Amino acid sequence: MQPPLRTEIPKHQDYGEDPLAVRESEKYQEEYVESFVDKWDELIDWDGRSAAEGQFFIQQLRERGAKKVLDVATGTGYHSVQLLKAGFEVTSADGSPVMLAKAFENARRQGHILRTIHADWRWLNRSVHDLYDAVICLGNSFTHLHDDNDRRKALAEFYATLKHDGVLILDQRNYDALLDHQVQPTHNFYYCGDNVRAEPEHVDDSLARFKYSFNDGSEFHLNMFPLRKRYMQGLMREVGFQRVDTYGDFQETYREAEPDFFIHVAEKEYREVS
Structure with a gap:
């Protein structure tokens, strides 16, 4: 049975008496309280993010002839707006109604009307x-899914909504480096805001708890699942994607411990090997 999408969002984050025990896929709907969402763009810094990633996603999509794009983790709308500006037809989905409202507002300020869908x-x-x-x-949105079956189901849903030659682009933090205690994230590429600190507060094999501290003294948390890169690549292939290329901070070649983020580009099209 499909659990209901929550439309009533609490005013404050609440992880109970033991925050490290909260490892549920549905929790994200309560984590993105309005006060946190209002500060999310301080964390991203749209201008900084644009300078860091350049035309990477636009080029990946254009190289594959993509025109019609579904942004399933719209957040506050950054990528949906960038793609609209670049001429793509975009549908914006998110499981958080607060995020969708913020995304719609952000897009409207820049002269665009988002086509939004509230969806799990x-x-x-x-x-x-x-x-x-x-x-x-x-x-890093996919890491909100804490259960292996949830991840497989979500990927199967992504696969099903793609045309026969479609492509899925999915990113994740470099959790391998965190789990193996190789390096701390630098936030040079994804979270570019100068007035916020985003740091891991706890990491084990099934939970990465991050703390977000803002200059005004406010603090928020997110509990996520630490995906390993090889596991994620294997999951995509098991669902049916024929080819998976992985980039480190938008680069095709990289040292495993260095990137903050991995970006997986998974192609659905079946190609016979000659």
Whole structure:
């Protein structure tokens, strides 16, 4: 049975008496309280993010002839707006109604009207009734799914909403480096805001708890699942994607411990090996 998408969001984050025990996929709906969402763009810094990633995602999509894109983790709308500006047809989905409202507001300020859908990835095709050239799932969003079955179900839903030659672009933090105590994240590419600190407060094999500290003294947390790169690549292939290329901070070649983020580009098209 599909759990209901929550429309009533609490005013404050609440992880109970033992925050490290909270490892549920549905929790994200309560984590993104309005006060946190209002500060999210301070964390991203749209101008800084644009300078860091350049035309990477636009080029990846154009190289594959994609025109119609489903942004399944819209957040506050950064990538949806960038793609609209670049001439793509975009549908913006998110499981958080607070994020969707903020994204719509941000886009309108820049002269765009977002086509938005409130949807849970695990039942995406109950809410999304179309086929797309590309699905993007960015901002480390996929790590909100704590259960292996949830991740497989969500990927299958992404796969199903793609055309036969479609592509999925999904990113994740370099959790391998955190789990193996190789390096701390530098936030040079993804979280570019100068007035916020985003740091891991706890990391084990099934939980990465991050603390976000802002200059005004406010603090927020997110509990996420620490995806290992090889596990994620294997999961995509098991769902049916034929080819998976992985980039480190937008670079094709990289040292495993260095990137803050991995970006997986998974192609659905079946190609016979000659």
